[in-house]
Ligand code: SF4
């Protein structure tokens with residue numbers, strides 16, 4: 001990553017800001033603060049502004065994804081389907097909240113506005129595995145199994 | 150082009166291109182605003198300023214709608230009032246109800262609005278959860294309690310448009326939107342220059358200085374420890390104005406007596422530190438006269454110093470390394486003969502809180518200045534102790550600041566660094582009568598130059614105020630062959646520092662300036678070198694200067 005950041009060209013056009021952010025995220029899975037600071041120097045846009053712009057878009061993540069990246073749907077349908085209880089349970093199990101990752105790097109968590117399977121809610125995915133009509137006892141088991149690995 | 154519009158059935162004059170709000174304000178018709186900042190572009194975010202168009206019944210925002218010929222508006226029709234009321238009720242939906250315990254209480258625009266609109270109960274129950282419960286305490290001088298934020302964006306725009314710093318901005322969107330710093334790590338970890346402008350911009354109690362009044366009281370009650378408080382000139386002037394005391398020296402002497410009674414062993418003025426700052430720079434300039442190219446950048450402003458360090462590192466080598474007056478006093482009072490163990494500085498500046506905790510401003514880990522309080526906090530301290538001015542007696546400041554010169558106070562005004570250093574340069578070179586009020590005619594400009602002749606040589610100096618101006622004038626400063634350039638972040642020098650009492654009076658800075666100018670005009674001791682304690686000080690340390698210049 002350091003290498004990538006150091007190899008950025010001297011001046012970056014303001015209009016290429018989003019492209020630069022996307023490119024970085026595609027390579028490293030998230031947007032790192034060191035990268036934003038560099039980008040700020042190269043584009044002349046204050047780092048606070050860049051973060052403001054990037055955080056406006058759902059596509060950008062600001063935490064290093066864990067080995068298991070958990071996405072929990074927080075759309076309306078899933079929400080009424082007791083998503084809150086799941087969030088609380090998840091917090092009990094792995095101790096992280098939205099946009100956090102666990103210190104050991106094993107898990108990270110992200111809420112997603114709607115995952116497009118509303119009828120099957122609550123919906124969760126871990127890496128590329130999807131879980132639908134998720135119940136608390138299912139969640140416990142899934143995490144328990146992952147903990148064993 | 151000029152034409153008439155009708156406001157509440159009266160005809161008033163308007164000029165094409167103006168906003169409705171500008172016309173109303175000029176004619177003394179008041180309409181509430183929240184997100185509007187007069188000097189900056191309107192955003193139309195809060196909708197509180199709506200007025201009704203008589204013909205269509207439509208509600209439009211006064212702050213962002215331009216006037217049109219023949220326009221007929223109502224500023225306080227039933228419909229308008231109802232709309233404003235709903236807006237405030239909605240804002241209150243996720244605002245806490247703990248005004249009683251809020252430091253901003255009595256001075257809060259949201260509270261005032263709720264009162265003016267006669268809102269006496271919570272209309273939307275069940276949503277009383279603060280939007281974002283996060284409080285940012287990372288900064289040594291500023292606390293951001295985001296549960297009180299109403300997202301008006303004033304702080305964001307002040308920091309971005311007026312300063313170009315952009316330490317805080319909106320992050321995320323929709324329901325999760327909040328005002329925060331880069332990576333939401335807190336002000337201390339951002340590029341914030343700790344100027345405190347956002348405190349003065351915020352209509353609610355969401356951004357405040359980190360208050361230390363209670364700790365200060367606790368310390369001075371401990372009689373085993375010798376305590377000292379330093380009063381800045383702009384703080385004294387501000388309190389003089391607040392209590393309607395005409396003369397600077399009267400207000401100062403009342404304050405000294407009152408603070409002694411409250412429990413401080415010594416009460417000094419910052420004027421003494423200012424005088425040493427002036428003397429040190431005058432000596433440095435006299436030594437290098439004529440060879441100063443690029444110029445020496447002189448700033449007692451911690452915000453400017455931080456800005457140059459972080460955003461203009463190539464300019465740092467021109468910046469004078471002599472500590473700021475507050476820290477000079479800290480170094481003197483915490484060493485040598487002085488008995489001071491607890492040092493409190495009362496200042497009109499929020500950035501001084503940040504400054505006091507910087508590493509180079511401490512001795513073996515113990516800070517030179519223990520607590521910095523703003524003028525607002527000092528007034529709070531006086532109120533708690535039942536003090537009002539005029540106080541029952543007067544006392545002079547303790548040594549060594551006993552007989553401060555008027556230069557020590559004038560120093561804090563806009564252009565004051567230049568004027569007082571110039572006086573001292575002339576005074577040191579003997580005989581030559583020094584020019585006074587050198588910037589008087591142009592004081593409203595952010596960048597002012599002045600040319601003078603000393604011992605047959607012509608010199609040029611400049612005075613610059615405002616971070617945005619600093620950005621614009623950077624090259625001019627480096628290449629302009631000035632002897633020195635004075636820089637401060639606040640547009641009227643320390644007289645509109647962000648620690649001042651909140652005032653709605655647009656003339657407040659002029660009045661403060663007047664108090665100080667009168668003090669200067671009636672004082673024959675008007676340059677730093679005329680203070681006998683300053684002479685004594687250099688004799689005592691047995692050196693020409695306190696700090697190594699290079
Ligand atoms: S203190 Fe000044 S620089 Fe820092 S966030 Fe507030 S306005 Fe911006």
Ligand code: SF4
Pocket residue numbers: 297298299300301302303304305328350351352353355356
């Ligand atoms: S912190 Fe204050 S000034 Fe900033 S957006 Fe919130 S309410 Fe407005």
Ligand code: FES
Pocket residue numbers: 073074075076077078079113114115116117118119121122123
């Ligand atoms: S709301 Fe969860 S999938 Fe649409």
Ligand code: FES
Pocket residue numbers: 181182183184185192193194195196197198199210211212213
């Ligand atoms: S003051 Fe006009 S919309 Fe906020």
